[in-house]
Amino acid sequence: MSTLLNISQLSWQVQNKAILQNINFNVRKGEVIGIIGPNGAGKTSLLRCITNQNNILASTNVTGSVQLKNRAITQYSAKEVAQHFALVMQKNDTIFALSVQDVMKMGLLPHKTLFSLDSDHDKAQINLALKKVGLEQALHHSFNQLSGGEQQRVLIARALVQASQVLILDEPTNHLDVFYQHQVLQLVNKLNITVIMTVHDLNLASLYCQRLLLLNQGQLICDGSPEEVLTPKQLSQVFGLPCQQSVDAMTGATQVSFYLPETDEHHSRFSESVDE
């Protein structure tokens, strides 16, 4: 597998706080990578730097480099970046009554010139992408009236129309129930394209990602397979909780479980929050 992305010595400092510190890793074509870590670890910030959102790499607070196909990402235009990376964000609500088709057409934008109209080929592409996510019948439905899981799938389909190279997802399973969490991640896992996503749920990350990056306080603590990354020693250090690793009998995936020890201090906090 060839190297697609190269992130080296990436640091981001805002005032005296280090948001990212000396991050180094490569992404090979076709990998499905999950970025895990506690709140505020720098997961979303890392995604922003990788895609050079708002030309963030040009800011003086950011040092290091991100290379796409051996060329600095800062040398690509915003349009070229959009042709390589497709983002699926956490929040996508609109007050206007957009149809699924309207949302899908947005994905064509990075491949279109000014004044251009939709061709038959565009329509075929949109239908194909919707078919891949199992929503081919929803073309004329209202986007706002879809369930959270269906909206997420439409956005993934939009990403497929936009760029077939790298799919970036920020917490794709947020606000979804267990069924849709698995449905969305399984879909992402089977697309056969490069995927980089932040995931909160460690067991879902383990099940659907080949490789995990564990971040804590802006540092890359560990980079490897789920089995290598999700070790009790590392996780209890990062999350501040005792942890156990096991192999799930049904899926064969590495799974972890945490518990909060009942020391006096912890116990009182815990019972208070339960009372609420």
Place this chain on the structure above:
Amino acid sequence: MNKVTTIFLVLIALVILSAMAAVTFGPADIDSAELISCLVGSCQNQIANIVIWQVRIPRVLVALVAGMGLAIAGAILQNTTRNPLADPYLFGIVSGAGLGATIANISLADNLTVALPLAAFLGALFSVIIVVFIAKVLQRMEQLLLAGVAVSFMLGSITQFILYFGEPFATNRVIFWLMGSLARVEMANFYVIASVLIVAIVTVIAVHRQIDALLLGDESAASLGVDVDKLRLLMLGICAALTATIVAYCGGIGFVGLMIPHIVRQLIGVTTLKLIIGSALIGAIFLIWVDVIARSSLPHAEIPIGIITSALGSIFFLFIMYRSRAIT
């Protein structure tokens, strides 16, 4: 798409028919045979010829392009700010024009035919520059609208201050001008508004996909390669130029930019290309007929057109509120 094309063709036909029908209305008594002969250039009655070519046709054409322009300005602002209540009025454009017109009326009373539209235009641009400057400092979209409202009130109070201490004659002129009227328009005004309108429409069609991308949020648009700030600034500039030009010649005509895009969204669609074309056509039909009401409903006087659009607009909005209450 087929349904949309049909609607557009019907609307285009209605625009042409409305414009032709509107030429038959007016205080001078001209029958249809005379009207047709004047239109094809074989007019016997010299007065009828002048009335039709120098009074009625310029007026109907200005109503047509002004309706298009105001509706489009509203549609652009609404899609680029993701706020269905955005309107040129909310961005202080009209109150800026009002201030400009007031200053011109009070200080340069001699040469008003040139000075008034020019001053109104400069005032409108001035207000937009302030709004954009505030928005640049704050960098928040919700606050861009609030900044517009604040600037609008600020310029409005300056205008009222000047009028209160101004000469009563000039004050009267300004107040009537603010109510809006197409009574004094000329063919030259039509050409100016139409040129700005063409530039605006061509620009919007060029970037219609970029504007659509904004509908799911700035972050989503940026990830699709859109330079969000630059696009929004460009669109705001276009709306300002469009509204300022129209307001400069026709005075204050409210609610068109708010009302027409709302109808188009219900009838045709929310994406920019459909919204712009639909708003242009329905806006033109709307203002042509409102102007007919303005000049023919009272026997010996005209009603200022802004009074009618505001009255219709407020009733329309109460109706929308009532209907959406019934649905939810």
